[in-house]
Ligand SMILES: Nc1nc2c(ncn2[C@@H]2O[C@H](COP(=O)(O)OP(=O)(O)OP(=O)(O)O)[C@@H](O)[C@H]2O)c(=O)[nH]1
């Protein structure tokens with residue numbers, strides 16, 4: 001059977017996480033219209049017993065690091081570069097192709113790479129043909145596949161292209177599992193996603209989420225999480241007038257978490273101020289950015 005690591009790279013907002021979710025058919029990675037949504041390498045497995053196990057990894061969008069948090073994010077990209085059997089290089093059809101090319105070239109990939117032209121549903125006139133001509137001659141481009149991750153167009157074609165490059169081997173992970181990440185990780189991510197969806201500007205970039213308690217009781221699961229921000233003013237915004245905003249975060253996160261773990265959830269959220277946590281080694285570690 002075919003088995004191996006297929007790692008997803010690209011600029012922020014290219015649709016990497018949307019693609020991972022569409023390929024797996026489950027919401028594994030959080031998604032938002034804002035850049036730098038993903039901060040970890042997120043592994044998810046696609047199993048067809050006896051035929052293949054594809055271990056996909058979503059990674060943070062590639063950027064120049066400004067904080068230690070960004071360095072950790074780019075560390076996640078580097079780890080995914082090291083064990084890839086196949087690389088998917090995601091390009092937003094409306095992005096600047098030169099900038100994508102500069103990044104893909106700098107990755108110095110030694111494994112077969114598929115350029116995945118995403119968001120073809122919203123591509124400006126001529127952009128698709130332009131992308132095909134532009135990437136065709138690039139040394140890293142073994143194949144170009146055009147898709148819409150959002151509308152799930154041409155995904156079987158992409159999977160066929162991936163399988164053609166994937167080595168033969170035994171599965172690395174149990175065929176029952178979807179991921180090697182703990183439930184607590186996904187829970188923290190679902191809370192973080194609501195912050196990306198509810199708040200404009202800079203707030204999401206100053207925020208981390210930490211799960212302090214995850215207790216399975218008879219009738220429900222009790223979860224207590226801290227939302228970490230850098231300043232008191234941000235704490236006030238997250239809480240909102242009479243607690244309106246934090247209530248909204250809690251309600252929509254709880255609905256997602258209940259669906260994910262298939263249990264009733266009691267979710268308690270606190271907001272804590274930790275100045276400059278994004279540059280603090282100990283705090284980064286505490287919040288799961290190793
Ligand atoms: N129109 C359209 N939008 C898409 C498509 N795929 C993703 N998007 C949108 O693009 C935005 C970014 O998607 P993400 O999946 O979070 O992008 P990402 O590459 O993981 O971004 P980072 O984690 O920030 O690097 C979201 O608003 C998605 O809904 C697509 O095929 N078509």
Ligand SMILES: [Mg+2]
Nearest residue numbers: 016017037038
């Ligand atoms: Mg992402």
